[in-house]
Amino acid sequence: MNPKNTWLWVVAAAGLFAAIFLYDRFKPEPETGPAKLLSGLNVTAVTSVEILPANQPAIHAVRTNGLWRLTQPVSYPAQSASIETLLTALEQLVPATRISAQELSSVRDTDEKFGFNPPQTTLILQPGDQHIQLGNKNGPGDQMFVKIVGVDGVFVVDTDLLRFIPRSPDDWRDAALVDFARLDFDRLVVTNGAKSLALQRNSTNQIWRMVFPMDARADGIKVGESLQKLRNLRTTQFVDVPITELDSFGLQTPELSLDFKRGTNTALFLAFGKSPTNDPGQVYARRNDEKTVMTVARDLLEPWRASYDFFRDHQLVSPTGPLSAIEIHAREDFTLLRTNNAWLITPQNLPADTALVNELLGHLAGLQIAQFVKDVVVDFAEMGLAVPSYRIILHATATNTATGTTNIPIARIDFGTNQ
Numbered sequence: 001m002n003p004k005n006t007w008l009w010v011v012a013a014a015g016l017f018a019a020i021f022l023y024d025r026f027k028p029e030p031e032t033g034p035a036k037l038l039s040g041l042n043v044t045a046v047t048s049v050e051i052l053p054a055n056q057p058a059i060h061a062v063r064t065n066g067l068w069r070l071t072q073p074v075s076y077p078a079q080s081a082s083i084e085t086l087l088t089a090l091e092q093l094v095p096a097t098r099i100s101a102q103e104l105s106s107v108r109d110t111d112e113k114f115g116f117n118p119p120q121t122t123l124i125l126q127p128g129d130q131h132i133q134l135g136n137k138n139g140p141g142d143q144m145f146v147k148i149v150g151v152d153g154v155f156v157v158d159t160d161l162l163r164f165i166p167r168s169p170d171d172w173r174d175a176a177l178v179d180f181a182r183l184d185f186d187r188l189v190v191t192n193g194a195k196s197l198a199l200q201r202n203s204t205n206q207i208w209r210m211v212f213p214m215d216a217r218a219d220g221i222k223v224g225e226s227l228q229k230l231r232n233l234r235t236t237q238f239v240d241v242p243i244t245e246l247d248s249f250g251l252q253t254p255e256l257s258l259d260f261k262r263g264t265n266t267a268l269f270l271a272f273g274k275s276p277t278n279d280p281g282q283v284y285a286r287r288n289d290e291k292t293v294m295t296v297a298r299d300l301l302e303p304w305r306a307s308y309d310f311f312r313d314h315q316l317v318s319p320t321g322p323l324s325a326i327e328i329h330a331r332e333d334f335t336l337l338r339t340n341n342a343w344l345i346t347p348q349n350l351p352a353d354t355a356l357v358n359e360l361l362g363h364l365a366g367l368q369i370a371q372f373v374k375d376v377v378v379d380f381a382e383m384g385l386a387v388p389s390y391r392i393i394l395h396a397t398a399t400n401t402a403t404g405t406t407n408i409p410i411a412r413i414d415f416g417t418n419q
Contacts, residue, residue, distance in 0.1 A: 043087040043088055045127070047127065048061070048062050048125065050126075051121065051166060052119075053121050053167070054121065059166055068083050074292065077173070077179075078172050082164070082172055086164040090132070093157055095146070098154070099155075110154070114145040116145075119133035121133075122134070130149075131148070132149075133146065141159065142159055144156070144159050176231075177235060177287070180230075184262050185267045186201045186261070187201070187262070188259070188261070189212075190304050191256070192304065193256075196212060197212065197213070197308045210311060213308060216313070217313035225303070226311075229303065236282060237294060239294065239295070241293055246273075246293070249284040251293065254271035255273055257272065269287070270288075271288070272301060281298055282296065314368050315368060316367040316368065316369055322396070323394055323395065324338050324407045326393075327391075327393035327409075330389075336357055388414035389415055389416065391413065392412070393409050395408060395409055
């Protein structure tokens with residue numbers, strides 16, 4: 001035998017042995033466990049779910065850009081979680097048993113006996129045009145017959161699946177009135193009858209400010225709490241009516257409206273009208289981007305019916321940063337100047353008592369407005385403010401590229417006649 005050919009056979013055998021060894025070592029493990037009813041179903045790939053209940057209108061939902069929406073029998077945002085729960089249940093569904101086509105061949109009128117003529121409910125999933133037909137329950141009632149169109153045989157599954165199938169479109173409608181996670185706005189206009197209020201949110205620091213009926217600081221906590229109540233608002237009943245009937249619900253000229261704006265454009269407009277005759281704790285509501293009228297809890301809207309003073313900042317002083325100086329005008333005029341984390345009294349250049357200065361600042365920070373007496377004052381003398389008995393001016397450090405670091409006044413507080 002040719003030694004060269006012998007070596008070639010040896011190398012080939014070694015390569016074959018290595019290939020067999022690697023395949024056996026790293027070959028994928030076969031799937032174990034019972035076979036799933038819909039083995040090829042991928043929840044994330046489903047874009048359409050249609051429910052066809054016997055003798056009832058179809059319920060159809062489609063997914064676009066990651067969001068589910070009902071298209072039949074009404075068009076409305078859908079509860080994504082409910083649809084995903086059903087799809088997950090279908091993906092993981094394992095039949096208890098399977099009645100083969102051979103076994104069915106010996107049974108007469110199988111569709112009638114198993115409840116498939118017509119099916120109790122049919123589920124159609126896209127893509128793939130998968131038809132899942134739900135038939136009768138078995139004797140004990142804890143299992144039911146299921147048929148997959150295009151697949152031989154009939155399957156038996158637990159009736160737990162029925163918990164995830166909607167009985168009406170309302171079961172899949174999104175009950176939340178506002179989805180703030182997807183609502184982009186920086187301005188809110190509230191109209192309550194003849195009264196209006198406009199709040200503006202600073203895009204940099206996210207601080208709210210009242211811009212109408214006056215320019216004033218807004219109470220960010222109250223604004224946030226009122227928006228949270230809107231976030232918690234849930235539809236208690238859906239009412240599908242023609243737009244021509246809105247006046248009968250008090251929605252043609254709403255008693256209360258919230259206009260969420262981005263710049264000058266409306267991102268969402270909410271209208272709230274009358275209460276149902278038999279339920280004063282509810283009010284009719286409508287979104288401008290939907291045709292449906294719904295009822296919601298009245299009490300969660302009460303903050304928006306309040307006077308604009310409710311949303312004004314009642315804290316007298318709200319410095320936004322560390323102070324660099326406190327200018328005081330009383331029986332004597334002097335300035336407290338911060339230097340190297342200590343305070344200095346000027347012009348005398350005397351060290352100040354840090355504890356007393358902090359106590360003063362604590363009192364200023366705690367001062368709350370008890371009443372807004374006048375929004376537009378012509379004569380300050382009647383309140384003793386033309387020549388105030390006491391004045392405090394707060395300064396903060398600012399950096400200017402031209403002039404360098406300097407102290408600028410950020411708030412001036414005048415105290416007048418004590419009522």
